[in-house]
Amino acid sequence: MKPQRCVAEGLFEWPSDEPTVSGSRCDSCSFVTFPTQDACPRCGADATTPTQLARTGTLWTWTRQRFQPKNPPYIGTEPANEFQPYGVGFIELPEGRIEARIAGDIDQELRIGMPMELTVVPFATDADGTEVLTYAFRPIEG
Numbered sequence: 001m002k003p004q005r006c007v008a009e010g011l012f013e014w015p016s017d018e019p020t021v022s023g024s025r026c027d028s029c030s031f032v033t034f035p036t037q038d039a040c041p042r043c044g045a046d047a048t049t050p051t052q053l054a055r056t057g058t059l060w061t062w063t064r065q066r067f068q069p070k071n072p073p074y075i076g077t078e079p080a081n082e083f084q085p086y087g088v089g090f091i092e093l094p095e096g097r098i099e100a101r102i103a104g105d106i107d108q109e110l111r112i113g114m115p116m117e118l119t120v121v122p123f124a125t126d127a128d129g130t131e132v133l134t135y136a137f138r139p140i141e142g
């Protein structure tokens with residue numbers, strides 16, 4: 001089995017059978033941010049509490065990334081002809097909208113408002129062979 005690592009420390013809980021992304025909730029107005037922030041962007045309060053966001057939500061909008069983005073911010077180092085296209089979108093969670101990869105086949109059928117759930121997917125490989133994992137959302141079956 002290949003070694004694996006999360007793309008960024010503190011972005012999501014892993015390993016877990018039911019991964020969740022990690023955000024922060026404002027102690028004053030309860031506004032939730034993702035990723036975690038020390039100060040509230042809504043009311044300016046500087047006290048927030050770590051919180052795990054809901055695992056399920058609905059698809060708000062999405063697009064398909066069919067060409068290799070520039071590195072950085074894209075961290076993949078594969079040759080351009082090995083680039084795997086992927087979906088990317090916004091998921092409406094009870095706490096707010098977050099940007100995420102869409103897991104699964106790029107040409108899978110998606111529709112706005114469909115139920116989605118969080119998963120963790122490999123999306124790049126380090127020079128030493130370590131698989132880099134990130135969070136993504138996939139349609140809930142059935």
Ligand SMILES: [Zn+2]
Nearest residue numbers: 026029040043
């Ligand atoms: Zn606030």
